[in-house]
Amino acid sequence: MLEEFKDNKNLVRMSPFLVATAVGKADGIFLEEEKVFELSHFEEFSIHSNEFTSAANIFLDLENEDFHHIWELEVNEILEALKELPVAARIVLGLDVDHLVEMLEVVVLQVARSDGDVHDLEIAVAGELEVIFDSIRADSSKISESNFEESPYDITDLGDKNINDSINEQNSSLDADENL
């Protein structure tokens, strides 16, 4: 895998660019880099992520990111890098990975429809991307099916609930102080 994408956070942040480029270059029909950038609505991506994920800063100012070096990559290089996305997304976004998949699917459709038709080659690449997206979804549903209280092992990332409880407790005690 390309060195740049060995960092989980970076791979997740750059995933919309990777997906947009893979679909943009798939049918071999000339599509300008700027056009793909415009079609992908990366600004929307940043705003949307702010609404759903606790790790929204990962997608902050996505539209200002340098996109050109990704545009230079071959489609198979991009798909190779994206194969690591399920693990990276799970580590970086936890249970919010479902939303990332939804947003990436939107990017795929926006770029594929840009020239009016969805080309066979675009469908082929979309098929490969779908496998990656399904794997992310499957991981997420597996987690929600499990009963972690039965685990004989310590679970390292079970802390979210405790943290939220402490924040709520802290907030209610502050409210109570203010009311006095």
Add this chain to the structure above:
Amino acid sequence: MNKAKTLYFSDYPDLVDIEVDEKIIIKARKERSLERAKRNKKIDNLLKELEIKHLTTEKSGLEELVIKIFKTVSIRNLSLLEIKERLVWICALALMFPDTEYDVLFTVYPDSGAPRKKYKIVAEELEIPKHQVEKLARNAVNRLIMMVSMLGDNIENYVSWISINKFTYANMTLENPKLTFPEIELKYEKIPQKLQTIDNYDLSNSDIKTLNNANIFCLGNLLEYEYEDLRFELKLEPSVAQKVFSIKESFTRGAKNA
């Protein structure tokens, strides 16, 4: 008293009158040596079987690894869930290995769940000479066998020092057939002392190599060695043998006091 006798018998046989003890000591040494030879043969056979199986099956390398390692402690067939849990144990043990050995192990038995790779391919991938890849992979498998032989396949011996994340637990407990590489953290303070690797002690690389070749990888593996075994069977220099023996002694003393 016995320890002093074995030391003198090994290094200064002319200084003591040991006519009475000699036969008993030699007999005991032979017995220990035979037992170890039997165990080493079993490991060799397993490794050969692993090589042969590799040529005839397209099974995931990780599954193959788990089955072979745990065959040394129990001959029964493992279910899918048991394989998944044992994979967690193996990966936790492997986190204590030297970095290169860890990388080679999980490239030969790919962490992606793919079938076992040939040494030649791994050598090209990791840019390490093939003979070294072969040696490191065998050493890693031997290390796992020796560590698992001390802990067995009882979950109680693993849970206290292994932490996993939600995803790993979900994968380990659900019946989906995919074998996924576990994400683990070790609770270092709770790792049993007998698993402490000899690489952590002040021994030269060649001494560690000699010990590894005799299937001694961690403190627990030293328990079946007496001083004279270290001297005559492993042919360690007196100073090294004494150092290794004192490591073993301080470990057994610690275990008794605990």
